[in-house]
Amino acid sequence: MKRIDLFDEFLPRDFKEGVELLKAQWRRRPLPIQLFLLMCLNLIIAPAVYAAAGTEIDRRSAWALGMLGLLTLGLSIYVFVVIFQPEHF
Amino acid sequence: MSIFREIVKAIRVTLIFWLLTGIIYPLLMVLTGQIVFPYQANGSLIKNAQGQTIGSALIGQPFSSDRYFWSRPSTTNYSSFPAAEFDPKNPDNITQRTGTSGASNLAPSNTQTLLKDNRKPDDPDLLKRIQIDVERLKQANIQPTADMVYTSGSSLDPHISVQSARSQIARVAQARSLSTNQVEILVPKYTDDRFLGIFGEPGVNVLKLNLALDTLQSGSGAND
């Protein structure tokens, strides 16, 4: 409980509400929220791709490549789920 | 069985086998080796006529004088160091204390000729290196053969092929003022043949051959 109070103290009220909204949305419609979070994650990955590729690509392509990488990772995890729980497919 | 007991068992078994295979077995083998085959067990060291240890029968040495048969090119110069630079006490010269081995590890394709990759002049280049060696051999009137242009695997290869030994006979004989015949009869004597005449390749042990030449001449010199 103390922790949440701390949140209240140091973070703007909007932030907490935003998190709660996300949580609620996740429960209701998981897919769009997952996509949204994926894009957020990509905000970290895209600059790394941009840096790694050097001068060859622009920012937009770096962002797209980051998404593609995440998508590939996602597909790979999905296929692993199929391998270990084939009954569900 | 509890995980604790399993760990204890693993530790006990590890220690038993450590003693058996890591301590008892090696010591037993060292003892037996030292008693039964002391010459081999200590590295097949050979001495010259004066009784000084001059090397190992199994390890090659670099030779550049015309008086000696040349060995194969080596990336470590046969773990040998010019006497002037030899300072094993210097902590940086670790290989002067321990000895070393090593190969070029050049890929057959690693050459500017093939890759055309704008490499720096001092980058390793297989063809360039071989071309230099071939020039050197041709100047010494030696027909370049594979063993004399390619570096060995260990950089300590004691052998050269019979063919490249033969092509050096004339030069050595001339430098030592011996008849080619005197040198020629030594070559087969120091040629290690295939095992059972089948396995491996015949090779001339350069160090032993050169040592025999020295012995021959110091002996004949004494007679003079």
Add this chain to the structure above:
Amino acid sequence: MWQGFFQITLTILILVPLVHFLGRYMARVFLGDKTFLDPIMVPLERTIYLLGDVRYKDDMTGWQYARSVLLSNLVMGILVYLIFVLQLILPLNPTSLNPPSWDLALHTAISFVTNTNQQHYSGETTFSYFTQIAALGFLMFTSSATGLAVGIAFIRGLTGKLLGNFYVDLTLSITRILLPLSIVGGLILIFLGVPETLASPETVTTLEGAKQVIARGPVAHFEFIKQLGENGGGFFGINSAHPFENPNSASNLIETLAMVCIPAALIFTYAIFANNLKQGWLLFGMVFIFYVVLIAIAAVGEFQGNPLVNNILGEQQPNLEGKEVRFGWAQTALWAITTTGTMCGAVNGMHDSLMPPGGFSTLFNMFLQMVWGGQGTGTAYLFVYLILSVFVTGLMVGRTPEFLGRKVEKREIVLASVILLVHPIAVLIPSAITLAFPETLAGISNPGFHGISQVVYEYTSAAANNGSGFEGLGDGTMWWNLSACISLLAGRYLPIIALLLLADSMAHKQPVPETTGTLRTDTVLFTGVTAGIILILGALTFFPVLALGPIAEAFQFATGH
């Protein structure tokens, strides 16, 4: 040329009776039958069981067996790591060598405990005699015995027997197979010129007056178990090319045979467990053909030599870069294929300097992991391929697939798949990361297509627990040490766990009696189909990297640019 192929042929023909005999002997050992070593070894084993608190009659389940493997290997790894870091205060360090860096020590410990013996260091200049014999030499026995034990447990499970007790199998592997053979083999090697001494390196003045430092040490006993146990970690940096590790063609022959005999013999051990000698011979024949073809590819490449160099020399000469005169192209090519096939990893010539066909064959060998394969695990991989073949072909005859009368179902396919997946994951992913940053991470010494081969080879060697290297790679960095550790661990323990669980589930299946509707697995047809499936699975996964590595390099020579 013909002399070269003649000696290769003769060497591998000696293999046939040798492994047949050894296979029978190992079957007797692990079936608990009487053998001639009983009078000496039984008291020793009793002592070991007593001191180790091993109740030899307790059979383990697959998971218990796997847990024992993991725990004992962990303890051994920690012990060895401690010896590494305490090297300076431990005895037998005549050249006062400092301990290696933590990442190198970690990589070396993992590499040796996984029976890989990938070396990112040079023996002479890194480890004291004590470290070599009491840490590395010790792991050479136990890691190899671990593999053998797992292989035997797998065979037991497959043939419907209980898996046995890991510690008993570990003990028997050492006392009945590895140790006796090592004592005999080590003595022969000393006789042939391999040193066995605790004296420090000898400094001599050469004939031309230079100072030569001759490294030596207790090599012979180390050398033989290195070969026999598919360990491959050389006492000296340059491994079995060093004249003190492998002084002549006689020692070369013995070391070659020592390298291949146990993995090849295990096929016959299986045949006796399964009571199906016909299948043993068929499988032996299939792997033998793979072996022969790969040797031929590599040998012809080395014999024809480097066309660019041949141009300079004016005639066709074999490629002797990184090779020793006493072995020549033939024995080096034979060794290269044997060492990558059996996951030994020792070398008697430099693989980085092999012609592209040699690079191709050695890589392909490690991709397949079953041209004899690693100690124990290799035979198990062979049977994993067999189980996958049974699954596909079994369906084609209209029955639920079964192997040795035991049905292959979802659980078995999942476990076999894990084994199949480890390789692409542990090889291709780190290779791709490393090659994405060639300047900062890779340390490639041979640029171009060969650079791809260098990087892929390093991870393949780690994941396949082979340990040989394209040694030109600058692999002593922290990146290489740590990333290779992941491949080493994944390539060793994931398959071992999966194999043991697979064996366990096969062991507990109700066997189905054979009818004419049963797909017989001991026929030429089925063995041929299995060979095709092995080739296709191996080739399909790694075709792109092979195409961009050795194949592209070969075409480069062919087209001359």
Add this chain to the structure above:
Amino acid sequence: MTNPTSKPRRTPQGRRDSRRHTPKVDTKGLYQRAVRESFVKLDPRVQVKNPVMFIVWVGTIITALLAIDPYLFGAVPGENLRLFNALIAVILFFTVVFANFAEAVAQGRGKAQADALRSTKSDTIAKKLLPDGSIQEVSSTTLRRGDQIKVVAGDVIPADGEVIAGVASVDESAITGESAPVLKEPGSDIASSVTGGTKIISDELTIRVTADPGKGFIDRMIALVEGAERSKTPNEIALTVLLAVLTQVFLIVVATLPTIASYVNSSVSVAILIALLVALIPTTIGGLLSAIGIAGMDRVAQFNVVATSGRAVEACGDISTLVLDKTGTITLGNRLAEEFIPVNNHSIEEVAQVALAASVFDETPEGKSIVRLAEKLGATVDFDRSKAEGIEFSAKTRMSGTNLPDGGEVRKGAVDSVKGFVRSRGGQLAPDLDQAYERVSRLGGTPLAVCQDNDIYGIIYLKDIIKPGIRDRFDQLRRMGVRTVMLTGDNRITASVIAQEAGVDDFIAEATPEDKIAVIQREQAEGKLVAMTGDGTNDAPALAQANVGVAMNSGTQAAKEAANMVDLDSDPTKLIDLVTIGKQLLITRGALTTFSVANDIAKYFAIIPVIFASAGIQSLNIMGLASTKSAVLSALIYNALIIPALIPLALTGVKFRPLTANQLLQRNILIYGLGGVIAPFIAIKVIDVLIASVGLA
């Protein structure tokens, strides 16, 4: 494309065709509906159930994005990229659609069959018999298990049930397709059960309902063919794992390729990588896998067999022992009395007289045939039937007979039992009894002894007729590795004669119902899978014990519930067809998997050399494909087209021949393995030439 169902399936003798009568299925509009369905199935929530196709589906979307903006992932060399990427997207799209279509066609056929069945089942008014005897008209959907109903001529029977009173003929053509009406009467095992949806055409019946609404026979069948209850069989699951693993492997291979290739400055566009991935993952089998399964169930239904699960159908392929009743399966229907053999100095007329007396209450066909034969010999009933008491046959006593009004006891039955009976009454055994007994047995007939009180009169020779052609079928089964065991109540000698004539591998003589279970358990203990047929209530435990139990539709409800398949035609030999169907199902899966994986070799050789042409490996382009683009497109087009091309094979199944496993493997490896390696080389080359000639790439 022809409708595969309409093609008569040829079997070795060709005789079985007559047995297969597909209920009238409305295939009109089947394909239009399937086309519509295959687009509806593009829903990602549906696609995600099929891992291989889901990857293709995701690939389609990415390439579609790349068709809009070819430089999305950075600069790519080449011209007309937009068109090229669009073409890839379209081909991938159709790959998914084709796979959906395959599934939709299979489901559509099942649905059509279900519709045909459902049309027979309508909400009818049932006459429910209340406990007080009055009749209440209720909707058939309100009927519950245990309710009693009355049906009269012209009614559709509203629910599955068991006849408890009345005799009537019933038209079962709706479910069996057999137009001849069947007689239904209470009590007997064979004819007492009725199926909902069938029509009573004469008289009236009182029926006890045995199934709740929606749980009836037709409901189960509808559910099954519609795929509603279709859960994956164990084998299908294992195969799914294997396909997922191959997919994972290629996903890793393709995802790591760009950085590996970048080291030698060979860049590859994302669109081509996706194309490579789709070409390599096993789309062929991935697209057809569910169609194969559904079609397999369909084929079972077409044989008029209702399976409770796909698992049971698959298990049919694994059967290694068939336990068959002699009667009705190996021999034609019923044994008939052929001859009376007097013993103990009795005359033939005396025997006939006693046999008649013993059989007057015996309503079985055998009993009736004895009566007929006795009457032909001039015997008459010389006692008051109403005062006599009939003794029914029981498996325990193995005798039946009559207690006469005068206190006399006449019995007929198995010779041993009758001997025991006579001995218990203090009688002597006739010396010539055993001779007669053996004579009949050696002829393969069944000897029945007849006695009155303590005196054995003679032997009735019941003649068995072995079904024509049955021997060939057993030979086929033997070649497939299936052992046949004949169960019979006959004595050993008779049984062995018949067993030999019919060519079964083993027989159990003088079998009791317990023996059935025992023999099944014994076989199962050896790890064998056992199939058996049965119809009687006392078969139920054995049917439940067997791995595949096929109950006859004419059998009792208990038997039907214990079994995992019910044969609507009540044809015991159909088990043999079921074995074939089960095997065919597995073979089709295995063959297409092999084909799919073998195709990868050609696709690799088409794509890798051209996309890495800058690495100098063009010499690997052994097909001499025109350009990078045409090579990629031809490989993909082949990959897409092979799916619809194989739909007929997936639906009809790979032809099964009764060969040994080795011969089968040899055949199928040649066709699907070697063929799978070679065929795509040719096809891709042809497509490449076509593409180049129209100037598409």
